[in-house]
Amino acid sequence: xxxxxxxxxxxxxxxxxxQALSAAAMVFAxxxxxxxxxYQALAEAALAVPGGAxxxxxxxxxxxxxxxxxxxxxxxxxx
Numbered sequence: 001x002x003x004x005x006x007x008x009x010x011x012x013x014x015x016x017x018x019q020a021l022s023a024a025a026m027v028f029a030x031x032x033x034x035x036x037x038x039y040q041a042l043a044e045a046a047l048a049v050p051g052g053a054x055x056x057x058x059x060x061x062x063x064x065x066x067x068x069x070x071x072x073x074x075x076x077x078x079x
Contacts, residue, residue, distance in 0.1 A: 021069075025062040028055060031055075
């Protein structure tokens with residue numbers, strides 16, 4: 001699969017992915033609100049994974065991915 005190759009998900013699969021992304025985004029938001037060592041550990045873990053990014057970017061990307069599921073780009077014919 002390439003980035004330009006369209007992927008078709010069933011409604012059930014899309015709902016599952018959306019639910020997981022939404023839950024992750026809520027965890028990031030709650031951790032930020034709580035602050036303290038738990039948030040610091042999560043922020044450090046986000047940077048420590050291969051290809052890591054600041055936690056704010058990971059949170060943003062999770063929210064953006066939900067938007068892509070809710071408002072998908074129409075697939076155009078290549079012929």
